[in-house]
Amino acid sequence: MxxxxxxxxxGRIPVxxxxxxxxxxVRVSEEVLQETPAARLVTIPAGETRxxxxxxxxxxxxxxxxxxxxGAELRLIRARLASDGTQCADKxxxxxxENARIVYTAVNLGxxxxxxxxxxDLVGDGSSADVVALYxxxxxxxxxxxxxxxxxxxxxDASLDVQGGLAGRAExxxxxxxxxxxxxxxxxxxxxxxxxxxxxxxxxxxAPLMLSGEAEVDGRHATSxxxxxxxxxxxxxxxxxxxxDARRLVVLAAxxxxxxxxxxxxxxxxxxxxxxxxxSDG
Amino acid sequence: MAKQKTFIEDIERALYDVRGEDRPRYRSESGLTxxxxxxxxxxxxxxxxxxxxxxxxxxxYNETPLPAWGPDLSxxxxxxxxxxxxxxxxxxxxxxxxxxxxxxxxxxxxxxEAEKExxxxxxxxxxxxxxxxxxxxxxxxxxxxxxDMETALREHEDIVRAHFMxxxxxxxxxxxxxxxxxxSGGSFVYVPAGVEVKIPLQSYFRLNAPGAGQFEHTxxxxxxxxxxxxxxxxxxxxxxxxxxxxxxxxxxVREGARLRYSTIENWxxxxxxxxxxxxxxxxxxLIEWVSGSFGSRVSxxxxxxxxxxxxxxCEFTGVTFAGRGQHLDTGATVVHAAPRTSSVINxxxxxxxxxxxxxxxxxxxxxxxxxxxxxxxxxxxxxxxxSRSDTIPVMDVREDDADVGHEAKIGRxxxxxxxxxxxxxxxxxEAxxxxxxxxxxxxxxxxxxxYAVEMNNLINMELEGTRG
Numbered sequence: 224m225x226x227x228x229x230x231x232x233x234g235r236i237p238v239x240x241x242x243x244x245x246x247x248x249v250r251v252s253e254e255v256l257q258e259t260p261a262a263r264l265v266t267i268p269a270g271e272t273r274x275x276x277x278x279x280x281x282x283x284x285x286x287x288x289x290x291x292x293x294g295a296e297l298r299l300i301r302a303r304l305a306s307d308g309t310q311c312a313d314k315x316x317x318x319x320x321e322n323a324r325i326v327y328t329a330v331n332l333g334x335x336x337x338x339x340x341x342x343x344d345l346v347g348d349g350s351s352a353d354v355v356a357l358y359x360x361x362x363x364x365x366x367x368x369x370x371x372x373x374x375x376x377x378x379x380d381a382s383l384d385v386q387g388g389l390a391g392r393a394e395x396x397x398x399x400x401x402x403x404x405x406x407x408x409x410x411x412x413x414x415x416x417x418x419x420x421x422x423x424x425x426x427x428x429x430a431p432l433m434l435s436g437e438a439e440v441d442g443r444h445a446t447s448x449x450x451x452x453x454x455x456x457x458x459x460x461x462x463x464x465x466x467x468d469a470r471r472l473v474v475l476a477a478x479x480x481x482x483x484x485x486x487x488x489x490x491x492x493x494x495x496x497x498x499x500x501x502x503s504d505g
Numbered sequence: 506m507a508k509q510k511t512f513i514e515d516i517e518r519a520l521y522d523v524r525g526e527d528r529p530r531y532r533s534e535s536g537l538t539x540x541x542x543x544x545x546x547x548x549x550x551x552x553x554x555x556x557x558x559x560x561x562x563x564x565x566y567n568e569t570p571l572p573a574w575g576p577d578l579s580x581x582x583x584x585x586x587x588x589x590x591x592x593x594x595x596x597x598x599x600x601x602x603x604x605x606x607x608x609x610x611x612x613x614x615x616x617x618e619a620e621k622e623x624x625x626x627x628x629x630x631x632x633x634x635x636x637x638x639x640x641x642x643x644x645x646x647x648x649x650x651x652x653d654m655e656t657a658l659r660e661h662e663d664i665v666r667a668h669f670m671x672x673x674x675x676x677x678x679x680x681x682x683x684x685x686x687x688x689s690g691g692s693f694v695y696v697p698a699g700v701e702v703k704i705p706l707q708s709y710f711r712l713n714a715p716g717a718g719q720f721e722h723t724x725x726x727x728x729x730x731x732x733x734x735x736x737x738x739x740x741x742x743x744x745x746x747x748x749x750x751x752x753x754x755x756x757x758v759r760e761g762a763r764l765r766y767s768t769i770e771n772w773x774x775x776x777x778x779x780x781x782x783x784x785x786x787x788x789x790x791l792i793e794w795v796s797g798s799f800g801s802r803v804s805x806x807x808x809x810x811x812x813x814x815x816x817x818x819c820e821f822t823g824v825t826f827a828g829r830g831q832h833l834d835t836g837a838t839v840v841h842a843a844p845r846t847s848s849v850i851n852x853x854x855x856x857x858x859x860x861x862x863x864x865x866x867x868x869x870x871x872x873x874x875x876x877x878x879x880x881x882x883x884x885x886x887x888x889x890x891x892s893r894s895d896t897i898p899v900m901d902v903r904e905d906d907a908d909v910g911h912e913a914k915i916g917r918x919x920x921x922x923x924x925x926x927x928x929x930x931x932x933x934x935e936a937x938x939x940x941x942x943x944x945x946x947x948x949x950x951x952x953x954x955x956y957a958v959e960m961n962n963l964i965n966m967e968l969e970g971t972r973g
Contacts, residue, residue, distance in 0.1 A: 239574040244867050244899045247574075403915070405890060420905035424872070427903075433896040435915045438887035442915040448900060449908045 229253045233312055234340045234369040236398050236432060246396055246430045249369050251312045251338045255283050262286035262314075267295040269320070274298040276487050279313060281306060286314045291323040293347065298326045300485050302494065305334025312338040321347030321376065328484040331358040331366055331387075332497050341370040343381065345407075351380040357481040358385075359474075359498050360393035361422075371400045374440075378409040386417040386481070388474050389425035390501075398430040401444065405436035414444035419451055419474065471502045525610050525713045525742075529632060533589040535716065539563060542686050545589045549655060549689065552662060555669075562675035562685025569679040576803045576832040576861075581777050586749050588687040590632040590714040596653060597637050607631050614740065616709050624736075625704035626651045630721055632714050633689040640706070648697040651706055654722050657693030664695065668724055672755040672783045672811075680751045680779040680805075684720050688753065691721035694735060698728040698759075705734040705767075710752070712776075715744035723754040725764065727790075732763040740800065743773035750776055750801075756784035758792050760814060765793040767952065772800035774830055780806050788814030788843075795951045796823040798835050807865060809838040812846035819848040824948040827860030827892070836865035836898075841907075845876040852883040853945050856892035866898045868909065875906040885915045886944055 233256070234249035260282070267273050269292035277300070279285045291297050305311050311334055317325050331337050343352045352372055360366050372381035383399045401412035418427050431444040451473050459469035478498060485491040531548070533541050542563050546556040571578055594604045600617050611617060611629050620627045626640035628651070635653035644651070650661065658665050675685035692708040712719040727733050741748060750772060758764045764784070772778050778801035784792040794808045810819035819839050827833040839848040854862035864883045885894040896913045918940050926936035942949075 238895060238897055240865060240897050240899060241574065241867060244901060246899050408890075418902075420902070420907070423875075423905045425903070425905060426901070428899065428901045429911075430897075430899045431911065431913070432898075433913055433915050435885070435887060435894045436890075436892075438890050438892070438917045440916060442913075444896075444911070444913050446900065446911040447909070448902050450905050 231256060233338050236369065236430060237371060237400055237402055238432065238434060244428070246398055246428055249338050249340065249367050252310055255310045255312055259284045259286070262288045265289045265297070267291045267297045269293040269295055272296045274486065276300040276490065278302045278304060278490065279311070280304050283310065284312050287316070289315065289317045289325070291317065291319050291325060293320040294322045295320070296324040296326070300328045300487070300490075302330040302485070302490060303334070303337055303339065304332055304493070304497070305337060307333065307335075309334045310336040314340040315342070317343045317352070319343070319345050319347055319350035319352065322349040323347055324351045325353070326484070327352065327354045328481060329356040330481070330485070330494055331356070331368070332494065334364065336365045337367065339366070339368045343372045345372065345374045345376055345379040345381060348376040349378050350376050352382065354381075354383045355481050355484060356385040357478055358387035358395065359501060360387070360395055361390035361501055362393065363391070364393045366393075366395040368396065369398045371402060372412065373402045373404060374407040374410045374412060375404045376407060379407055380410065381412045383414040385415070386477060388419040388421055389427055390421035392422070392424045394426040396428040396430070398432065399444070400432040400434065401442050403435040403437045403440045403442060407437050408439040410437070410440045412440065412442040416446045417477070418448045419477065420449060421451070421470070467503070471499060474502060475499065525606050527714050528593060529590045529714060530593040531589075531591040532587050532714065535587050536584045537563070537566070537588060537683070537686070541588060545687055545689065548589075548591070552658070554666060555658065558670065558675070559686050562682045565675045566679060566682035566686055569682055571679060575805055575834050578777065578803065580747050580802070581749060582747070585716055585746065587714065587717045588720065589689055590717045591634055592631045592636060594631065594634075594636045596635055598639055600637060603637050607636055610711055610713065611637070611709065614709065614711070614738070619707065623704065624707050625702060626706040628653060628692045628708035630690045630708065630710045632712060632717060633719065635690050635692075644702060647700045649700060649702060650693065650695040652693050654691040654693050654724065657724070661693070661695070664726070665693070665724065668726065668755060668757060669722070670753070670755070672785055673753050673781050677781065681753065681781050684722070684751045684753045684781065687718070688720045688722045691723045691752070694725040694733065696727045696731040696733050699730045701731065702733045705736050707736040707738065710737070710739040712741040712748055712750065716746040716748065718749040718751065721752045723752070725755070726757040727759060727762040727764045729759045730761045731759070734765040734767070737766070737768045740771045741773045741776055744775050746775065748773070748776045750778045750780060752780045754780070754782035756792065758784060758786040758790040760787045761789045763791045763793070765795065767795040769797045770800055770804070770806070774800065774802050776801040778804040778806065782806070782808040784808070784810045786810060786812050786814065786817040786819065789816045790814060791818045791820070794819075794821045794823070794837065796821070796835070797948070797952065798823070798825040798833050801833065802831060804833045804835055807836045807838050809840070810848065811840045811842060812848065813842050815843045815845055817843060817846045821848070821850045821852070822948055822951040823852040824945055825852070825854040825862050827854070827856045827862040829858035829860060832861040834863040834865060836863075838867040839869070839879065841868070841870045841874045841877045841879065844874055846874060847878040850881040850883070851947060853948055854883075854885045854894060855888065855945070856885070856894045857888040859891045861893040863895045863897065867901070868899070869901045870904050870907045870909065872903040874904050877904065877907040877909070879907070879909045881911040883913045884944070886941070887915065887917055
């Protein structure tokens with residue numbers, strides 16, 4: 224197994240920190256990346272509005288490059304629904320022209336190990352990125368995410384909102400970077416991460432970076448890591464729900480805003496059912 | 506109309522920049538060799554175990570690479586640094602016995618005056634050696650020990666040996682190894698069980714020699730149920746050559762004990778400040794860090810608290826002010842290694858004139874550390890578009906019964922706040938000044954009074970119509 228586990232660096236945080244924290248690099252098995260297909264290129268012409276849903280299941284690696292023209296908008300839903308025991312790596316790169324907008328929804332479920340990279344370049348003035356991600360991991364699963372919003376144009380707006388649950392012995396790293404490049408005057412960046420810990424044996428690492436070379440910006444991030452809200456659980460169990468049902472309800476309620484953005488009803492159902500089943504099994 | 510910006514003056518440094526004549530009794534060759542390390546050890550009459558530790562540290566230093574993260578350290582050339590500079594003075598217990606020129610330096614910094622008014626003991630280090638040490642007799646009668654590290658090594662060797670570089674082992678990083686090899690001076694404090702030291706002790710470190718390093722070691726042990734407030738100050742005059750500070754602070758806070766460790770760092774802008782501070786806090790103990798970073802060309806400073814006993818607590822309060830030519834990479838690390846431990850980290854940073862302020866932190870919650878609470882809040886204010894402000898926090902949580910929160914903000918002075926205040930009759934320049942003072946106020950109020958006043962004096966504000 225040792226030779227098969229040789230890893231290569233698939234992604235990095237823009238500014239490294241202490242090595243002992245183990246967040247500087249996203250590493251992926253060299254074997255997984257051997258079958259890397261050519262990146263898929265999606266171009267949205269200026270002024271157009273499109274929606275695209277990408278579901279990856281059996282492919283080990285996917286790479287998507289998106290260019291959104293001036294004033295155009297793309298609603299991109301990307302779901303990684305990995306088969307049990309598989310390792311996979313997904314990369315999405317987005318470039319936004321003037322007043323372009325991406326509404327991005329990512330879901331990571333299943334598999335043994337998922338690497339998920341997102342790089343959004345807000346080049347154009349007035350461009351915006353509304354990014355929401357959802358994950359759930361249990362057993363021995365590992366999810367490793369690296370999201371970067373690089374704000375270059377004037378008056379850009381970036382929002383990263385990531386939430387998920389960890390059970391069993393699952394491990395997850397989320398790195399989220401808001402990078403205000405010098406000159407991005409008037410830009411706003413928001414990052415929010417909420418992690419629900421459902422087992423004492425999980426490992427959660429969060430690295431919410433905020434980098435700024437520009438004074439005329441407003442950047443904020445907030446991270447909260449903890450167990451399920453005891454008050455909500457108490458309320459539900461006092462109304463006759465079993466604790467397992469109450470937990471399932473609370474977790475699904477937290478996931479609901481993300482699922483609402485998944486316009487393909489069958490896909491939304493599949494994701495909901497997947498989480499419900501895993502919560503029941505756990 | 507061009508937007509107005511608050512102009513905050515550089516920190517007034519005239520007081521700190523007065524140079525004493527560079528006339529040491531002894532100055533080691535520049536560079537770092539085994540001969541130099543052996544020479545320092547011999548001059549200090551180290552016991553054999555200490556000489557051995559120095560040489561082992563040198564070996565670690567030589568095989569350890571520079572950090573792969575953080576500020577650029579390429580300006581640091583150890584071949585041009587004298588690691589040991591012995592001032593022309595014996596350690597004295599009375600200021601009258603300190604040579605005039607050295608005493609003048611501390612007089613200008615207000616140390617003897619502060620001692621009279623508000624301190625229970627003072628240590629003063631000049632270059633590589635402590636030149637003055639005193640402690641109130643009422644404390645010695647209670648068994649409190651406050652002395653320089655060399656005296657502690659002679660008179661309390663067993664205690665020193667059991668604790669020295671145990672919290673910060675030389676293998677920790679390259680500059681911990683450097684410190685282990687060439688350390689000199691610093692303070693030793695021992696507070697017996699149950700003793701409350703109600704008035705602070707203060708050590709002041711002054712590096713006068715150009716092209717030199719200061720490597721003082723501070724070791725504090727606060728026994729069960731005891732308490733102490735220790736203040737550390739440091740400064741140096743500015744030279745055109747690089748100076749280096751690689752001190753080490755090891756703090757042991759026993760069961761139910763409390764230690765407040767306050768630092769105002771105001772090194773000159775030719776200083777590389779690569780300092781290491783760490784505290785081990787036992788059951789129910791409390792470590793409070795109050796840290797002001799104003800000086801130096803480069804700083805890498807992240808006090809670490811290891812909360813090893815149930816219910817141990819850490820409160821970290823820090824302010825960083827990075828001006829022209831400065832890259833101040835500061836922050837904190839907390840390891841929650843026991844149940845029901847808690848920590849609060851609260852920082853503010855200001856960057857201006859091309860200064861770089863970085864907040865870097867690590868919070869770790871170990872498996873089994875149930876009931877942990879941790880709240881981190883860091884805010885950064887940028888005053889122009891040539892400066893930088895980065896926030897690099899990491900949380901590593903391995904226990905579900907934990908409540909960890911982190912909040913951060915980066916931005917400029919808000920137009921809405923200015924509008925609100927001016928609409929209530931406050932002049933705009935005063936409104937801006939109020940906002941900046943309010944920004945650092947949570948930190949200022951945690952400082953000892955004389956330092957809070959000094960910080961306010963350091964941050965002189967004026968408004969310019971379209972500056973920036």
